[in-house]
Amino acid sequence: MGELKDRYIRFDWAIKRMLRDKANFAVLEGLLTVLFEDKTQIVEILESEGNQLAETDKFNRVDIKAKNSKGEIILVEVQNTREVYYLERILYGVAKTITEHISLGESYGNIKKVYSISIVYFDLGKGNDYLYHGQNRFIGVHADDELQITTKQEDALLPKYPRDIFPEYYIIRVNEFNKVAKTPLEEWVNYLKTGEIEPETKAPGLSEAREKLKYYSMTPGERHAYDEHLNAIMIQNDVLSTAKMEGLAEGRAEGRAEGRAEGRAEGLEEGWAKGKAEGLLSTARKLKSMGMPPEDISLATGLTIEEIQEL
Template identity: 25%
Template sequence: MSDKPLISFDYAIKYLLKSKGDYDIVEGFISALLATEGYKPIKINALLESESNKESAHLKKSIADLVVQDENDNKYIVEIERSFTPNFMHKACFNTSRLVVDSISGNQDYTTIKKVFHISLLYFSTREMKKPIYHGKTIIHEIDTSQPVTMRVANQGLVMFEHKDIFPEYFFISIPLFDELVHQEIDEWLYMMKHSDVKSDFKSPYMKKVQERLAVLKMSDEERGEYYQYLKEAVHSQDVLTAAEEKGEIRGIEKGKEEAKLEIAKNLLASGMDTNTVASITKLTKKDVEGLESEMG
């Protein structure tokens, strides 16, 4: 374990992308994640600016939009975001679509870029989620055989364009669901994201630099102030998420709060406090408190 608190990784990505000397940490995370689906390690070529000033705060945008290139010279766009909404898949689809449109409007030739990878960092889980990492992509196949197809189209100059595997791919990472077991490099990144800490026996070549660069105590006063403001906004967003959960879950939360009140009331009654005072402190009705007192004998 490190002896210094580390910046939460979702904030650290933007912090690290301020300096090209720190790109390798972000490259290490992306490479470890893409490796789970058989892709080669990548390097960052450029940062994209795709945020629209017209968007409201809850839609703004990704943590990072990057052009990356692997060792085989394949180019991709990688979009990383942190999501606080239970509609995170809709948000991922919206952001990826917007990123493609923004890229086209930039009047650049993006036909050299093979696809977009979207990475969502989720600091919550759903009832359906059992594992920390989920991956999805679009596959075009014949209806009757389910066999994936490769499409090649020639333009007027008879230059062949291979329309294969160009659709966006999505990674959804639920940080709380990481089970603490480290089997591959991406697991070390998940541990670090969940605990803001690095174990001394981690084998990833990036972890030593992560521990050094992300130490809160290494930040300037201005940087630390920006980070604490970010944490306050994150807590607020988490509260919004909790308030927007499904009604069944909210009923469960309310039931838990009510049970906690009853337990506090029992303890206060056991200490000899009168029913009126207990009702005032716990916000229970006097009738409820008197019922508890009867049950307790």
């Protein structure tokens, strides 16, 4: 009975399938409240080209685009496999979101602040922390002070900092978390990494997750699709790890042969790209042969429906 009681659906699956439902907003609100250190309420989930898979716009993929009670926009994305230009993709997604939500001729005062939250399950780079926060601050080169802007708001002139307007970025490096969870933030990151939730948790959103995201509350068909999703991630990660080693070896050999320092980097990047493409196609073929619907295969691999149908 312990297994039935304590197994919960991983966040990366729930965010694609369940957390867009208003009845489950409290789960995501809990994570945002912990991250922002301020109670956050989601008013609605926004639908636009920015959070749909499109063959012509693959760089702008987010899992949830939400509006909070302050009218600000929050982008949440889970990424399981390595992306070479991940930071550039985050920047593009935020910039496009800003322009999507202001019409031609509107005042710039209507531009909405955007928060970008990336939950990554791959080796993003070097760093000793599992949570990084990026914010725009304008600091005096000589005076070392922070620039404060005077702005008009409700017929009054008020001081405002650029950081109040510019986007903020949060990157959660899930695999770097190796602590005993004691704080609400640590409990949340532990859940993101392991899918485990403490029975007596008081962390915002996690008690709701215990009720809403039970593995054995899914139908047999949903559980099958979910299990295949986990298998697909494992296969992809194995393929990418192999590609990384092969790319590193190939890059070293090329660098020695041609005497170019960039040989190693090119070999590594080429190995990653080739390994990822081959791994995704192989995974998709296996899932298709098992009878999984194209829509589920697309969610698990990131391939388009058209690409899957051609396999």
